[in-house]
Amino acid sequence: MSYLFPNYQRKKLELIKGSKNTLIDQTGKRYLDFTSGIGVMNLGYNDPELNQVLLEQSSLLWHTPNLYENDLQEQVAEKLANGKDYVSYFCNSGAEANEAAIKLARKATGKSKIITFTNSFHGRTYGAMSATGQDSIHAGFEPLVPDFIYLPFNELEPVKMEIDQQTAAVMLELIQGEGGVLPADVSWIQAVQSLCKEHGALLIIDEIQTGIGRTGTFYAYEQYQIEPDIFTLAKGLGNGIPVGAMLGKRSLANFFGPGSHGSTFGGNKLAMSVACKVVERINQPAFLQDAQKKSGQLFSGLNQIAEKSKMITGIRGKGLMIGIELADQHTLSVVLEQLEVEGLLALKAGQTVLRLLPPLTITEKEIDQGLVIIEKVLNNLESQIGFSEKGE
Incomplete structure (x- = not known):
């Protein structure tokens, strides 16, 4: 039993x-x-350097609330910005990162409509599940969070027909992982970004599985010659330590002011110490x-x-x-x-x-x-x- x-x-x-x-x-x-714990263990198992980093931090502090400064968060955020003008919010998982992205997009634009794609997977919490374009994931949990529209992946005409001035964001994976390892076409992604700019919508890229070196570049979006307004990370970021991140352009920072969003454990010192070393090693x-x-x-x-x-x-x-x-x-x-x-x-x-x-x-x-x-x-x-x- x-x-x-x-x-x-x-x-x-x-x-x-x-x-x-x-x-x-x-x-x-x-x-x-050949699983990496579903794309998590990018640096393999029992890595001596990561073990030492975690051991050293565990002897200092495991946790402090986000009521206080956290220099480790600043270090990881700077590394994740990768020379571009992004700011970070830290959480504990990919679903949490996507929840933050959805909230930020709606708050920053004042709109609620979000376009996602069939066979996508963004997580199992209510917002992330509602963004996911799979009926099997939704079954038994309706009603979902409203105003998500699911369109065919890699098809431009449906996006042109659906996107409008009421659209807060288009949210997508550059490779649909759970949906069948389906890569997005470069020309399609670039056209979607142009449509977002034309209609005042934000482009959210879910890099939960594709980020942190998985596709051969540190971020998969680098291979598409785009810069998303918002993108999300988790999985490989902590090499097994639970951690997620939502990054947005600095122009969006003020929309996530004090009290707008938060996490008790998000960005804790154990996770940040490991993430800092993971990013340092992989982004070379x-x-x-x-x-x-x-x-x-x-x-x-x-x-x-x-x-x-x-x-x-x-x-x-x-x-x-x-x-x-x-x-x-x-x-x-x-x-x-x-x-x-x-x-x-x-x-x-x-x-x-x-x-x-x-x-x-x-x-x-x-x-x-x-x-x-x-x-x-x-x-x-x-x-x-x-x-x-x-x-x-």
């Missing part, structure tokens, strides 16, 4: 120890991790170039597998955020189970996509090991199922 709500579909294994890019379960079995040209190189290796290997596999219909993504589209949705759970048996942890996205989010510290040798396992599992299943033609 469990004393927990059954809201998670948990696997039987329990992960009890980790080192670098490997996890160990309760039986002692080792797994090569050599580190990001290395991540891009490893991305090329992984994409190349997967494409070679796809050429010979009848089970794969497409591979997409950016950096070390990769989706493998499978021809048959019924095989995805089997593929995940067999990868686990072979010692590789991976994820699903949407109904048919095998999602890979390895730590940015993954080695070339480990990438090759992962590719061997993926090819083995797909080949075995293909022979069992008996695909006659690709995509059938």
Whole structure:
């Protein structure tokens, strides 16, 4: 009998120890991790430098309320601004960061209508859930927060028809992670930004999963040659320590004055000490170039597998955020189970996509090991199922 709500579909294994890019379960079995804890552990597990930073801060103070100055918050905020004129609000998760973004957009514009996109995922709190364009996430929780409009992703005409002077913001992911690892088109994003400017709406970019080096640049928006009005971060920012951030252009700062928003634990000293070191290490040209190189290796290997596999219909993504589209949705759970048996942890996205989010510290040798396992599992299943033609 469990004393927990059954809201998670948990696997039987329990992960009890980790080192670098490997996890160990309760039986002692080792797994090569291609999940990063759902895009969180960008610097891998049991990192000595991060452990030391956390240990040193824990011996000073774990927590002070946001009634007092917090120099660690200032340090992280400056690093996250990355040379641009952004200010930060710190919280504890991606959903909280998106809630803050929604509140700021409505307060700053005096409008309530927010355009988001089908298959998006922005979190499970009420505002973030209402922004999410998935009926399955909404089911049983209506009525939702009003004035969210869901439009087709990567299609410009519906945005042109819907955006107007009553629109507070357009909110989107540059790669829809939970929706199937679907990258936004560069021309579409740039056109959406132009429409926002034309109609006095704010552009909110959800970088919860794509930020902190995941796509090969520190922020994914850098690859789209845009500057969002607001963007949100979490996951990789704390490398496992709960932390989120909402950044907005300095011109929006006064709309979040005293009493407008807050968090008891947001920006606590433990989280800030780790986040400061994470950002310092990842936002380096050599580190990001290395991540891009490893991305090329992984994409190349997967494409070679796809050429010979009848089970794969497409591979997409950016950096070390990769989706493998499978021809048959019924095989995805089997593929995940067999990868686990072979010692590789991976994820699903949407109904048919095998999602890979390895730590940015993954080695070339480990990438090759992962590719061997993926090819083995797909080949075995293909022979069992008996695909006659690709995509059938």
